Amino acid sequence: MIELQDVYKTYPDGGVALRGVHVRIERHEFVYLVGPSGAGKSTMLRLIYREDRPTQGTIFVNNFNLAKLGMRKIPFLRRSIGVIFQDFKLLPKRTAYENVAFAMEVVEAPSKTIRKRTMEVLDLVKLADRSHAFPSQLSGGEQQRVAIARAIVNKPLVVVADEPTGNLDPETSWDIMRLLEEINFRGTTVIMATHNKDIVNTLRKRVIAIERGIIVRDEPRGEYGYED
Amino acid sequence: MKIRTLIRHVCEGARYVWRNGWMSFASISAMAVSMLVLGVFVIVALNVNALTQNIENEIKIKVYLDIAYPRAQVPMVQNQIGSIPGVKRITFVSKEEELEQTRLRWGEEGKKLLQSQKKDPNPFPDAFVIEVYEPRQVDDVAARILELNDTNTPKPIWKLNYGADTVRKLFAMIDVVRYIGIGLIAALTIMSVFLIANTIKLTITARRSEIAIMKLVGATHTFIRWPFFIEGSLIGMIGALIPVLILSILYDRLLLYAETEIGFLREVLLPAHESMSVIALFLLVLGQLIGLWGSVISIRKFLRV
Ligand SMILES: Nc1ncnc2c1ncn2[C@@H]1O[C@H](COP(=O)(O)OP(=O)(O)OP(=O)(O)O)[C@@H](O)[C@H]1O
Numbered sequence: 439m440i441e442l443q444d445v446y447k448t449y450p451d452g453g454v455a456l457r458g459v460h461v462r463i464e465r466h467e468f469v470y471l472v473g474p475s476g477a478g479k480s481t482m483l484r485l486i487y488r489e490d491r492p493t494q495g496t497i498f499v500n501n502f503n504l505a506k507l508g509m510r511k512i513p514f515l516r517r518s519i520g521v522i523f524q525d526f527k528l529l530p531k532r533t534a535y536e537n538v539a540f541a542m543e544v545v546e547a548p549s550k551t552i553r554k555r556t557m558e559v560l561d562l563v564k565l566a567d568r569s570h571a572f573p574s575q576l577s578g579g580e581q582q583r584v585a586i587a588r589a590i591v592n593k594p595l596v597v598v599a600d601e602p603t604g605n606l607d608p609e610t611s612w613d614i615m616r617l618l619e620e621i622n623f624r625g626t627t628v629i630m631a632t633h634n635k636d637i638v639n640t641l642r643k644r645v646i647a648i649e650r651g652i653i654v655r656d657e658p659r660g661e662y663g664y665e666d
Numbered sequence: 667m668k669i670r671t672l673i674r675h676v677c678e679g680a681r682y683v684w685r686n687g688w689m690s691f692a693s694i695s696a697m698a699v700s701m702l703v704l705g706v707f708v709i710v711a712l713n714v715n716a717l718t719q720n721i722e723n724e725i726k727i728k729v730y731l732d733i734a735y736p737r738a739q740v741p742m743v744q745n746q747i748g749s750i751p752g753v754k755r756i757t758f759v760s761k762e763e764e765l766e767q768t769r770l771r772w773g774e775e776g777k778k779l780l781q782s783q784k785k786d787p788n789p790f791p792d793a794f795v796i797e798v799y800e801p802r803q804v805d806d807v808a809a810r811i812l813e814l815n816d817t818n819t820p821k822p823i824w825k826l827n828y829g830a831d832t833v834r835k836l837f838a839m840i841d842v843v844r845y846i847g848i849g850l851i852a853a854l855t856i857m858s859v860f861l862i863a864n865t866i867k868l869t870i871t872a873r874r875s876e877i878a879i880m881k882l883v884g885a886t887h888t889f890i891r892w893p894f895f896i897e898g899s900l901i902g903m904i905g906a907l908i909p910v911l912i913l914s915i916l917y918d919r920l921l922l923y924a925e926t927e928i929g930f931l932r933e934v935l936l937p938a939h940e941s942m943s944v945i946a947l948f949l950l951v952l953g954q955l956i957g958l959w960g961s962v963i964s965i966r967k968f969l970r971v
């Protein structure tokens with residue numbers, strides 16, 4: 439469960455990204471975050487995984503009260519959230535397998551579990567046979583699937599995706615969407631910021647639209663609603 | 667922490683040292699040089715300390731009595747000197763004993779030389795050997811002994827000998843060496859810390875994206891920091907180990923040399939295990955501290971976790 443109450447975010451340079459956001463997302467939900475460029479989508483996601491702090495307001499994520507979350511507790515919040523980016527953010531000098539296993543190593547999982555679970559998620563994203571390839575040897579879609587495998591390998595309650603299909607062609611984008619839907623179907627909450635009109639209008643889910651830092655629309659099985 | 671995690675950190679830390687190549691080399695060299703200077707300094711200090719203790723314990727005043735002074739009055743002078751404050755022990759050495767001792771000291775060659783001397787005339791005067799409680803009081807005591815020439819007739823004392831001047835000069839020299847050494851070591855230590863901090867800063871910069879991902883997937887701050895501590899500590903350790911090896915080899919050589927060449931040094935030098943174990947421990951601990959200090963500086967400054 440994720441809840442933002444009266445959240446404001448003003449950047450140090452004076453830019454206002456969010457102004458009074460109220461939103462509640464239940465477990466198992468699949469949510470699209472839409473809106474024009476600069477509306478505040480990425481900012482909202484960053485506040486959720488505690489990359490940044492709100493200027494004002496309260497945020498709850500998976501029973502963590504982010505306002506009261508000390509520095510030492512942040513890692514434990516992060517373990518309950520999987521994050522996916524437009525640019526994948528894989529480590530270039532590590533193989534697909536190592537990129538995924540890395541996420542388990544740094545939370546000190548037992549090595550047996552790491553081997554088993556890493557292969558399991560690589561299998562889920564259909565990359566078991568490419569596990570020894572380096573990112574430079576993989577296509578964009580394959581790289582994003584590695585990133586997704588990494589995001590879910592520690593079994594997070596929530597997956598946060600910031601334009602996960604932003605760098606991919608339509609065909610590949612649909613592969614990624616099918617994967618996210620599968621993950622959601624298995625019980626993980628998915629929040630996805632996107633500019634992909636096609637996907638939002640076809641794979642119908644809850645749509646939250648932000649414009650200039652304010653939520654202007656929130657509908658179950660909504661439409662994209664913009665012309666870009 | 668799990669053993670496996672610790673092993674992982676050590677491997678990572680070692681990899682960082684290796685990957686940084688020249689920068690690691692520079693900081694290890696700086697460490698090694700400063701530790702080497704420090705080590706030499708400590709060896710000298712340890713030995714000089716032992717030496718001065720020897721010298722201090724051996725400071726004795728030798729009072730030569732006038733040849734013409736009547737033997738019968740000698741015990742009286744002995745009592746007078748014995749009652750001077752600060753005097754620990756007074757021993758009478760007759761001229762016969764003195765001659766005998768000299769003969770022994772000079773051995774075969776001396777025998778011939780002294781043979782012609784027979785019993786009389788004996789060239790040595792009677793003497794007292796006086797030990798004092800406090801080596802630094804030796805000047806006062808000597809002055810008080812000389813005053814006996816004013817209160818007694820005939821004057822009992824011909825002359826008096828003690829190594830005060832030599833000792834004073836030695837102390838002054840030791841002080842100078844000590845200050846120069848401390849200054850040099852301080853400068854080199856600061857340079858080492860600075861170089862290590864910079865090396866680790868390089869690692870942190872090179873690992874930015876990796877650190878970002880570690881944070882993102884929930885690595886604890888401690889977990890992220892550990893390899894950097896290890897890196898600093900490894901540099902410190904290697905930087906201390908090299909001079910320890912060099913010093914123990916050199917010291918061994920010196921002892922060997924002293925044994926065959928210089929009689930005086932052999933008397934003075936501490937045995938290898940005594941000084942080297944102290945120095946090895948001291949340098950290794952200090953190396954660790956410097957390495958950790960360097961890492962802490964960089965981790966605080968550049969690793970915002
Ligand atoms: N680090 C930052 N420092 C200062 N201002 C920022 C920062 N990040 C974002 N902003 C500003 O905050 C506002 C919201 O930015 P945000 O990145 O959240 O928009 P967005 O909805 O994700 O846009 P896009 O669809 O282009 O990704 C913008 O005006 C932006 O300029």
Ligand SMILES: [Mg+2]
Nearest residue numbers: 479480481600
């Ligand atoms: Mg954005």
